[in-house]
Amino acid sequence: MTFTLSHDLYVYNLHLIRWFASFVGLDIMAPNYKPNILTFLAFFGLSISLIGEVYTVWYFWPILDKLMESAAIFGVFIQGLAKFYTALRYRKFFEAMYNRLDLFHYEYRNHEKNNATLLLLMNRICLLRKLITSQFSISILTLMVTPMAQYILKGERFLVYTIILPFTDPEITSHYLLNLVVQYYLLIVGLAGFSAAESVLILFVTSVAGYADVLKNKINEMNTLLLDAQNSRDRTSVKLKLREIVLLHQRVLEYEDDLDKRYYLNNWVQVASSIFNLTGALFGCYVSNSFTMYALAITIVIQLFELCLLGTILSIKNEEIEHAFYDSLWYLMDHSEKKDFLIMFHKCQHAKEMTVASMAPLNIVLFIAIMQKIYALAMMMMRFSE
Numbered sequence: 001m002t003f004t005l006s007h008d009l010y011v012y013n014l015h016l017i018r019w020f021a022s023f024v025g026l027d028i029m030a031p032n033y034k035p036n037i038l039t040f041l042a043f044f045g046l047s048i049s050l051i052g053e054v055y056t057v058w059y060f061w062p063i064l065d066k067l068m069e070s071a072a073i074f075g076v077f078i079q080g081l082a083k084f085y086t087a088l089r090y091r092k093f094f095e096a097m098y099n100r101l102d103l104f105h106y107e108y109r110n111h112e113k114n115n116a117t118l119l120l121l122m123n124r125i126c127l128l129r130k131l132i133t134s135q136f137s138i139s140i141l142t143l144m145v146t147p148m149a150q151y152i153l154k155g156e157r158f159l160v161y162t163i164i165l166p167f168t169d170p171e172i173t174s175h176y177l178l179n180l181v182v183q184y185y186l187l188i189v190g191l192a193g194f195s196a197a198e199s200v201l202i203l204f205v206t207s208v209a210g211y212a213d214v215l216k217n218k219i220n221e222m223n224t225l226l227l228d229a230q231n232s233r234d235r236t237s238v239k240l241k242l243r244e245i246v247l248l249h250q251r252v253l254e255y256e257d258d259l260d261k262r263y264y265l266n267n268w269v270q271v272a273s274s275i276f277n278l279t280g281a282l283f284g285c286y287v288s289n290s291f292t293m294y295a296l297a298i299t300i301v302i303q304l305f306e307l308c309l310l311g312t313i314l315s316i317k318n319e320e321i322e323h324a325f326y327d328s329l330w331y332l333m334d335h336s337e338k339k340d341f342l343i344m345f346h347k348c349q350h351a352k353e354m355t356v357a358s359m360a361p362l363n364i365v366l367f368i369a370i371m372q373k374i375y376a377l378a379m380m381m382m383r384f385s386e
Contacts, residue, residue, distance in 0.1 A: 003119065003122075004119070005105075005109050005115060005119070006105045006108070006109070006115055006118035006119040006121070006122050007102070007105035007106050007109045009119060009122040009123070009126065010101060010102065010105045010122055011102070013122065013125065013126055013129065013199075013203065014029070014098060014102075014203075016129070016199075017129075017196050017199045017200055017203070018030075018196075020133075020192045020193070020195045020196035020199065021087075021192070021193070021196040022038070022192075023038065023188070023189060023192035023193070024038060024039065024042045024084075024189055024192055024193040024196070025037070025038030025039030025040070025041070025042060026039060026042075026084070026087045026088070026193070026196070028087060028088075028091045028094055028095065029094070029095065029098060033091065035088070041185075041189075042084070042189050042193065043084065045182060045185060045186050045189065046077060046080055046081055046084065046186070048165060048166070048182075049077050049163055049165075049182075049186065050074075050077050050078075050081065051166055052163050052164055052165050052166050053070060053074045053077075053163055054166075055164065055165075055166040055167070056070045056162065056163050056164050057070065059164060059169075060162070064283075064287075065283065065284060065287045065288045066162050068279070068280040068283040068284055068287075068381065069161070069162040069280055069281075069283075069284045069288070069290065069293060070161075070162040070163050070280070071276050071279070071280035072276065072277050072278075072279070072280025072281040072283075072284060072293065072296055073161040073162060073163050073280075073296070074163065074276055074280075075273035075274065075275070075276030075277035075280070075300075076190075076273070076277060076296075076300075077163075078269060078273045078276070079194075079269060079270055079273050080190065080193065080194070082265055082266055082269035082270070083193065083194070083197040083266065084193070085265075086262070086263075086265060086266055087197070090262050093258065093262045094200070096258070097204055097255075097258070097259075100251075100255065101203070101204075101207055104118075104207075104210070104211070104214075104251075105118055105122075108214060113217055114213075114214050114217055117210070117213045117214065117217065118210050118213075118214070121206065121207070121209055121210045121213070124206070125202055125203055125206050125207075128202050128206070128306075129195075129198075129199045129202060129203075132195065132198050132199065132202070132302075132306065133195045133199070135299065135302055136191055136194055136195055136198075136299065137191060138295075139295045139296065139298070139299040140187050140188075140190070140191045142291065142292065142295040143160050143161065143187060143292050143295060143296075144160065144184060144187055146158065146160065146291055146292050147159065147160055147180065157170070157176055159176070159179055159180060159183060160180065160183040160184065160187060160292070161183060161292065164179050165178065165179055165182060198303070198306070201263070201266075201307075201310065202306075202310065204259055204263075205259065205310040205311075205313065205314055205354070206310065206313060207255075208252070208255065208256060208259075208313075208314055208317050208318075209313060209317050211248070211251070211252045211255065211317075212252070212317040212318075212320055212321050214248065215245065215248055215249060215252065215321055215324065216320065216321070216324045218241065218244055218245050218248060219245060219324045219325065219328050221241060222238065222241045222242060222245060222328065222329075223328055223329045225237050225238045225241055226238055226329045226332040226333065227329065227332070229332075230332060235334065235337075238333070238337065239337065242333075242337055242340060242341065245344070246340055246344060249321075249344050249347070249348070252321070253347060253351070253352075256314070256318075256351060256352040257352055259352070259354075260352045260353075260354065260355070263354070264355075264357070264358075267307065267354060267355070267356055267357075267362060268356055268357045270303070270304070270307055271304070271307070271356050271362075271366075271370065274300055274303075274304045274370065274374070275370075275373075275374055275377070277296065277297075277300040278297060278300050278301065278304075278371075278374045278378070279374055279377050279378050279381065280293075281293045281294075281296045281297035281300065282297060282374070282375070282378035283378055283381050283382060284296075285297060286378075286382050287382070301371075304367060304370065304371075305367055307362065308362055308363055308364055308366055308367035309364065309367075310354065310362075311353065311354035311355075311361065311362030311363045311366075312362075312363040312364050314353060314354050315353055315354075315361065315363060318348070318351040318352075318353065321348050321351070322345075322348045322349060322351075325341070325344060325345045325348055326345070328341075330342075330345075
């Protein structure tokens with residue numbers, strides 16, 4: 001399907017995100033949205049699995065490889081709970097963000113250059129969504145096939161992952177089947193929920209690039225007007241363009257501020273839970289050579305890299321906005337124009353960035369540091385097991 005307007009592609013992408021979210025009962029863009037049976041089923045499955053982690057530790061104690069595998073999966077459920085809470089708690093925020101972006105794309109649908117810029121951005125966003133969804137699908141499929149393959153090839157019964165329902169014994173056939181059904185359900189729901197959540201995050205953060213590119217185009221247009229106005233006393237066109245830039249820049253600042261506030265918990269939980277996920281998964285890869293742990297480790301690394309990469313993109317685009325202001329022909333402005341422009345320049349020097357609990361910027365440098373710490377922790381656990 002080919003699109004010529006960025007707004008049309010934005011609406012199409014949003015419909016796909018809503019379709020994924022509907023499997024979890026979290027299509028919060030639906031008119032008069034209320035939690036439904038799918039919402040309660042997903043929340044119940046998530047909650048019972050989190051409680052089941054305590055029972056799993058008791059059941060498998062002191063088998064270290066089982067405990068580490070359960071810790072790896074436990075981190076995924078913690079992430080799921082944070083995303084579930086964020087979607088329900090800040091539903092109005094998501095509605096406002098969707099409407100902001102819808103209006104933004106709609107405003108520039110007839111502007112050839114800005115529409116082309118935004119269309120290219122939306123195509124890249126859709127490509128990222130497809131890649132993330134494909135990667136989740138492959139990992140989930142691996143987890144789902146493994147128990148069946150183990151039973152067919154070795155005649156052994158395996159669960160999808162090492163978290164069992166409270167007060168059940170997987171050695172009992174009926175209990176084993178109950179656990180398996182719940183785990184398969186949560187895998188399907190997890191695929192839809194995580195795909196929707198990651199797609200929304202990609203859409204929100206990378207849309208800052210669209211704001212930045214349109215803002216730079218407007219600054220370039222203002223530079224042309226400033227050159228034309230050098231030999232004229234009529235500066236109406238310059239002032240109107242400057243007003244457009246001021247209003248758009250204010251929208252960018254408000255957008256980034258809301259993004260930082262509402263994704264504060266999500267970023268912190270995702271980075272912190274990655275320690276559980278990857279440490280347990282690497283341990284499982286080394287000790288038990290578990291195929292599911294390999295799939296989980298790859299998924300978590302890609303997910304963490306994606307989050308840190310989005311933080312890097314946000315920082316780069318903020319720097320581009322700052323450079324665009326700095327390189328503009330501001331010295332051709334009159335006194336009142338310079339006053340407004342300098343206020344914007346000051347604000348762009350203190351733009352918001354994605355952080356982890358306001359302690360560290362979320363970027364590729366942090367990703368490398370986290371991976372080094374996780375690797376060191378996993379190696380320590382492996383030596384302990386030996």
